[in-house]
Amino acid sequence: xxxxxxxxxxxxxxFADTATVVNARIGPGYQRFAATAAxxxxxxxxxxxxxxxxPLFNDTFDAWIAVAHIRIGPVEDxxxxxxxxxxxxxxxxGKRVLDELTQGTAPLDGFxxxxxxxxxxxALERLLYDPAYSSARGCEVIGxxxxxxxxxxxxxxxxxxRFAGLMLTxxxxxxxxxxxxxxATQAIYTQIMTGLAFNADxxxxxxxxxxxxxxxxxxxxxxxxxxxxxxxxxxxxxxxDALSLKPDIPRxxxxxxxxxxxxxxxxxxxxxxxxxxxxxxxxxxxxxxIHAVIEAAQNExxxxxxxxAGFNTTDGD
Amino acid sequence: MATRRxxxxxxxASAVPRVGWADAGSPAWLAAARLPDDSHALHGIxxxxxILFRIPLPARGHAAAAHPTRxxxxxxxxxxxxxxxVIDCATGTLRARLTPPEGRQFNGHGAFSQDxxxxxxxEVLAETSEGRVGxxxxxxxxxxxxxxxxxxxxxxxxxxxxxDTLVVANGGIRTDPQDRSKLNIDxxxxxxxxxxxxxxxxxxxxPDFAQLSIRHLALRGDAVAFAMQxxxxxxxxxxxxxxxxxxxxxTLCWPAEAEMFAMRSYAGSIAWADDGRIGLTSPPGxxxxxxxxxxxxxxxxxRPDASGIAPAPGGFAITDGGGSICVLRxxxxxxxxxxxxxxxxxxxxxxTIARSG
Numbered sequence: 079x080x081x082x083x084x085x086x087x088x089x090x091x092x093f094a095d096t097a098t099v100v101n102a103r104i105g106p107g108y109q110r111f112a113a114t115a116a117x118x119x120x121x122x123x124x125x126x127x128x129x130x131x132x133p134l135f136n137d138t139f140d141a142w143i144a145v146a147h148i149r150i151g152p153v154e155d156x157x158x159x160x161x162x163x164x165x166x167x168x169x170x171x172g173k174r175v176l177d178e179l180t181q182g183t184a185p186l187d188g189f190x191x192x193x194x195x196x197x198x199x200x201a202l203e204r205l206l207y208d209p210a211y212s213s214a215r216g217c218e219v220i221g222x223x224x225x226x227x228x229x230x231x232x233x234x235x236x237x238x239x240r241f242a243g244l245m246l247t248x249x250x251x252x253x254x255x256x257x258x259x260x261x262a263t264q265a266i267y268t269q270i271m272t273g274l275a276f277n278a279d280x281x282x283x284x285x286x287x288x289x290x291x292x293x294x295x296x297x298x299x300x301x302x303x304x305x306x307x308x309x310x311x312x313x314x315x316x317x318x319d320a321l322s323l324k325p326d327i328p329r330x331x332x333x334x335x336x337x338x339x340x341x342x343x344x345x346x347x348x349x350x351x352x353x354x355x356x357x358x359x360x361x362x363x364x365x366x367x368i369h370a371v372i373e374a375a376q377n378e379x380x381x382x383x384x385x386x387a388g389f390n391t392t393d394g395d
Numbered sequence: 396m397a398t399r400r401x402x403x404x405x406x407x408a409s410a411v412p413r414v415g416w417a418d419a420g421s422p423a424w425l426a427a428a429r430l431p432d433d434s435h436a437l438h439g440i441x442x443x444x445x446i447l448f449r450i451p452l453p454a455r456g457h458a459a460a461a462h463p464t465r466x467x468x469x470x471x472x473x474x475x476x477x478x479x480x481v482i483d484c485a486t487g488t489l490r491a492r493l494t495p496p497e498g499r500q501f502n503g504h505g506a507f508s509q510d511x512x513x514x515x516x517x518e519v520l521a522e523t524s525e526g527r528v529g530x531x532x533x534x535x536x537x538x539x540x541x542x543x544x545x546x547x548x549x550x551x552x553x554x555x556x557x558x559d560t561l562v563v564a565n566g567g568i569r570t571d572p573q574d575r576s577k578l579n580i581d582x583x584x585x586x587x588x589x590x591x592x593x594x595x596x597x598x599x600x601x602p603d604f605a606q607l608s609i610r611h612l613a614l615r616g617d618a619v620a621f622a623m624q625x626x627x628x629x630x631x632x633x634x635x636x637x638x639x640x641x642x643x644x645x646t647l648c649w650p651a652e653a654e655m656f657a658m659r660s661y662a663g664s665i666a667w668a669d670d671g672r673i674g675l676t677s678p679p680g681x682x683x684x685x686x687x688x689x690x691x692x693x694x695x696x697x698r699p700d701a702s703g704i705a706p707a708p709g710g711f712a713i714t715d716g717g718g719s720i721c722v723l724r725x726x727x728x729x730x731x732x733x734x735x736x737x738x739x740x741x742x743x744x745x746x747t748i749a750r751s752g
């Protein structure tokens with residue numbers, strides 16, 4: 079009997095807990111994001127005092143980063159994900175449109191129809207941290223942007239439950255979004271992997287540029303000095319998601335802890351030190367540590383569950 | 396069912412001199428796929444999604460070309476390709492194996508002439524990625540010659556319907572002959588090249604977007620829709636669809652702002668539906684993007700690892716790496732699912748051409 083049980087256990091396929099990620103991570107994450115965005119918008123309706131709004135802005139940004147790597151479901155509708163955090167803005171569209179808005183007198187209703195580059199957290203960052211926008215009109219734009227952000231966060235939360243239902247009934251008849259259970263698991267896995275790659279290639283890669291031509295001015299959220307903070311929070315959130323999806327991932331866990339410990343020891347909030355050889359090398363080490371996480375996760379999560387980045391996704395032709 | 400059909404088809408093939416696509420069960424589409432044992436095969440798929448035949452391939456496939464009248468398909472290897480197999484789809488037998496001449500590689504695509512007597516293959520000189528169109532006798536499948544494709548790294552080639560003019564997507568990317576790594580991203584000059592009898596008729600470039608590699612083509616009348624992949628900064632929003640008519644400037648079709656990164660800088664395949672809609676797939680984006688005939692973006696559909704797309708009655712058929720075959724009319728819905736990973740392309744067998752002989 080014992081032998082039989084052991085055999086059954088051995089034969090059991092590697093287990094992916096998609097439901098825990100969906101129910102215990104993403105849902106509550108959107109709840110926090112909606113709650114913080116609501117508080118920011120409510121407060122911005124009364125005051126534009128920076129010392130009041132900035133902490134609420136940072137709470138909202140923190141809450142967003144915890145779910146920012148999830149790019150499936152309602153966050154992908156109507157360009158919400160882009161509008162909430164449009165970075166990098168390679169063409170400087172956000173600044174241009176905000177300049178027009180703050181210098182103009184046109185009514186600000188219909189803010190949700192503005193360019194995605196001029197909305198969301200990066201618009202609010204500019205409005206709150208750049209003294210050039212401290213006019214009365216700037217205050218009105220803050221109110222409009224905060225309301226728009228609250229609206230989007232609320233819509234995502236509301237619509238998430240329906241989408242979560244599709245993920246949890248993956249493969250069931252009539253579910254045309256996820257045709258097999260693997261597709262839902264793979265969707266979560268893909269968010270984890272692209273989230274890790276975003277931290278390595280974008281959050282670190284853009285300010286790094288090259289050793290001979292570092293680009294610290296390209297760091298994310300420099301104005302609010304959140305570049306390193308965003309990276310740390312993102313790694314922590316992705317780690318929690320990965321462990322929820324598949325608790326038994328010792329090598330990935332080890333690699334993640336290593337990367338997080340290294341990031342925790344860094345003292346370069348906006349990656350300005352990318353301009354110095356020593357600072358640049360630190361960013362490169364962190365980038366390599368994240369790549370090591372990606373490699374470990376590919377084996378321990380992707381390999382073990384028999385899912386990859388996609389047969390055609392990895393082909394590129 | 397498929398087996399019985401094949402047997403019947405075999406009997407018919409021996410009894411009647413003229414064999415057509417009906418003898419292969421009238422497949423609507425061809426697609427290569429990886430099987431659960433990691434081998435590869437070309438599949439004939441009926442319009443209801445059923446697999447009519449499955450013919451082994453020696454290595455990973457890419458696209459195929461269907462003979463206009465005979466039930467014959469040429470299955471191309473994924474580039475850099477060392478093989479192309481001519482398959483008799485009625486009997487499931489190998490008719491010929493094409494090997495590129497010394498120093499050349501197949502690039503995954505090919506096209507037959509209007510009368511079906513010539514097969515053209517997309518090729519590169521392995522050392523330089525300089526483009527060539529291989530010319531093969533489509534009876535004996537002996538090589539008759541070749542001519543320059545008009546650019547670097549040609550990918551898909553198509554014949555303009557009703558003519559023997561070829562349009563070639565010269566992707567512009569020079570790749571390492573062994574590992575496909577890209578060698579000239581800063582100096583790319585992709586183009587769309589029209590050729591008749593090997594003579595260049597027209598060359599269309601995109602000077603403002605030199606790093607947009609033109610790779611895949613869909614034709615409707617005299618219009619050519621082309622799908623691209625962006626080799627520049629992935630944070631730059633770019634159009635991945637273009638439409639061209641000879642004698643006019645190409646139109647670049649931007650996605651809606653909210654969808655500007657939905658395709659992750661990459662289009663995998665393109666198809667033009669009978670109702671005029673243009674569909675593009677992006678495996679990394681896990682999306683199918685639909686545009687109107689004039690290129691206006693219309694909608695996005697989520698489908699993980701979607702890649703193959705071809706016209707289907709009332710819309711499109713779409714294959715993905717998870718083994719599903721879906722149809723997209725008003726919405727995306729599953730048709731069938733096989734335990735395979737469908738490869739990049741779904742190739743429609745043009746029944747109108749087949750009927751007209």
